[in-house]
Amino acid sequence: MTRAARALAVTSAAAVLALAVTACSGPEADAPASPTEDAATTADAFLETYVDGGRVARTDQGGDTVSEGQAYGLLLAVVAGDEPVFDEIWDWTTTNLQREDGLLAWRWDDGAVVDDQPASDADLDAARALVLAGDAFDRDDLRAEGVDLGTALLDEMTASTALGRILLPGPWATASPHAYNPSYASPAAFAVLSEASGDPRWDELAEGSRAATEALLDANALPTNWATVATDGTVAIAGAANGEGEPEYGYDAARASIRYAESCDPEDAAIAARIASALPDDEVLPAELDSGAGAVTSDQHPVAYAARAAAYAADGRGGDAEADLGRMTATAAEAPTYYGDAWTALAEAMLTNDALAGCPPLAASEADAATSSAGALQDPVAEEAVSAAVPEHVSIPAIGVESDLIGLGRGADGWIEAPADYNDVGWYEDGVVPGDIGPAVIAAHVDSPWAAAVFHDLGKLQPGDTVSVSRSDGTTAEFVVTGIQNVKKHDFPTASIYAPVPTPELRLVTCGGPISSETGLYEDNVVVTAVAA
Known part of the structure; x- marks a missing residue:
């Protein structure tokens, strides 16, 4: 399905008719801001707070910069429709992080790269942002750079297994069993890059990632931060990228339901909906859970609420999802952090409007408002x-x-x-x-x-x-x-x-x-x- 067709599908899905039942008519009210306006405002706030000369600084973590943050900045500049800031972020990224193979070094601190390894989620998000910026700003140069970055990712950070092609976290994970992070896969990004490039490996990656994540949920009802996928298709939960420690659902795994809920493929959305039944329904949701959904901390974090909102939305529980988005925003405001503010802005964009070319499950038309x-x-x-x-x-x-x-x-x-x-x-x-x-x-x-x-x-x-x-x-x-x-x-x-x-x-x-x-x-x-x- 092309992006144009996906956009039409979203438009059709959001086209509304009022139910004129006299006993049900509600009071007249001022229309709230549209989801697009809300998402753009939140994106602007993140960019204004964390972008300094094109560098997205983790101000609460020592002020360093990671490729993930640069990619988040690029995506949010697309949501905000801010071409100058997009160019500023991408120029800093290419100058300071881009390697000879086109991939992005993961971490920069105090004027230099301190970890040259690329991270596939960052490169995937950046490639998606470049293609979307090319469309939004009518820029063939950005679109081409997005395709090139995506091709480098396909070449160096994917692997073929019995379940299909999967996304590796980095080039270091090529040996079987492969380290696998379920929250790195982004079906909406795969679709954007597939259409832009025509490379069939993107569709293979979408199918393989879905199969691997489904197999992971068969092994454990909650996705864990890390897992392993062997060449023969065997999937197991893991405590960390190196396999050590206790498996947990935390700051990484929480992103999985957000990424799958925004997909235009019902099979992907079903994965997010499946996660809803495994999460606790308590109003206060801990930031980290063990693999059995027990709390391992009393801390709260916006990404946890964003993730549950996505799962609820995919499961048809729109009211519960909206409530969790409110908790997400309140938690972010109470304790602002780079990661919390990034995912507050990203979740609002991915779940409520189609600026990132997904199929947001909580989108609403002007008629709704x-x-x-x-x-x-x-x-x-x-x-x-x-x-x-x-x-x-x-x-x-x-x-x-x-x-x-x-x-x-x-x-x-x-x-x-x-x-x-x-x-x-x-x-x-x-x-x-x-x-x-x-x-x-x-x-x-x-x-x-x-x-x-x-x-x-x-x-x-x-x-x-x-x-x-x-x-x-x-x-x-x-x-x-x-x-x-x-x-x-x-x-x-x-x-x-x-x-x-x-x-x-x-x-x-x-x-x-x-x-x-x-x-x-x-x-x-x-x-x-x-x-x-």
């Missing part, structure tokens, strides 16, 4: 994929719902027509047919001016409860509830709830949460997610 409706609904399925069947009846035994289904279309104002009867249940007939591939939408009122309505108990559903939808073709689509969340109507996480999915899914929507003192109407939506049984 402006609408005060019950929720943002959309049709993520191409016209040719829509079934000829129609749903006729829905059954939700756990809350005693047995109802025929009516079609909900768009009114003259572009909003979805509400059920005229408070006890009617409707399906969005311009969207996915329940039982077809994608997120089908069924909606109804929670109450009426005088009594409870048909979806009054929707919020009482639990994971494992069932939903059945009978269709006109004689089939019955069976679903199992996997999650339920309350989300703010004025900040509805459209992309995470209604984005395209590779299997049949269902979204049951009604109103909930507090009632506005100004309007007397509900401020939230209740959204139940169910997957094909």
Whole structure:
């Protein structure tokens, strides 16, 4: 899929329609800043704080510079749309860190390189940034340098295994079993560089990295900072790059879910979603966990919250993801650090807007911010994929719902027509047919001016409860509830709830949460997610 096609997919996934249900309408409110504006502001703040003459300084770690930091600066300059700062960072990098083979030396301190070894995550991020800057600033020179840097990485820091091509942390890891850092792989970067270069090894690297990371999660529910991958495909968790120490989920491993959640490939996003179930759900999340998810420190760090937000977003838990992004920002503000501020800015960009050419799971359109409706609904399925069947009846035994289904279309104002009867249940007939591939939408009122309505108990559903939808073709689509969340109507996480999915899914929507003192109407939506049984 080309970047243009990916951008179109994101646009389609974020195109929204308001659900005009009178009892669900929320209060008018000023539209918050768009995700793009928020990400650019945060990126600007990082650049202003840590970039000095093109050098990204780790001010809280002695003031040295690493190639990773230069790459972060380049990516954030793209997010900020700041061509002069991008050039300044890249000029410093090529002058002080670039080796004869084109790769970047890892560490510089006090006027000189003190560690000449390259780090593949830094080189990969820098190559991605160069290609994206070439596109953003219409610069063929930057695009070509990005392709060249990526080619050097492919030549010297990848290896073929039975699982496919994998990304090595550095040239020192060529012997089997290879040291493997799951957070170095970046599916979105692989896609950008594949399109820019036409080199098939990028697609091989995407497939091999996915297979290796899946195998790692088979071995341990949480990704660890380090692992090993043998030539025969055997994967094992490890304590460090040299294999010593106890395996942990920490400052490195946390990045894995962020990188996989921003991928446009549903198989990659599924990896991030898989990590969600292994993380503790406590409001306070320790910065480091052991391999079994037990706390090994009481410290908190923005990257830990960013990682859980990414995992939640990929798992369809948009409200929980937004809450963790808030914790990320608060933690970064309380104790600013180079690494924490870098990943606060990067996570906001990767998860909420497409400046870095990914498919951000928490992206929102301008319509999301402006609408005060019950929720943002959309049709993520191409016209040719829509079934000829129609749903006729829905059954939700756990809350005693047995109802025929009516079609909900768009009114003259572009909003979805509400059920005229408070006890009617409707399906969005311009969207996915329940039982077809994608997120089908069924909606109804929670109450009426005088009594409870048909979806009054929707919020009482639990994971494992069932939903059945009978269709006109004689089939019955069976679903199992996997999650339920309350989300703010004025900040509805459209992309995470209604984005395209590779299997049949269902979204049951009604109103909930507090009632506005100004309007007397509900401020939230209740959204139940169910997957094909």
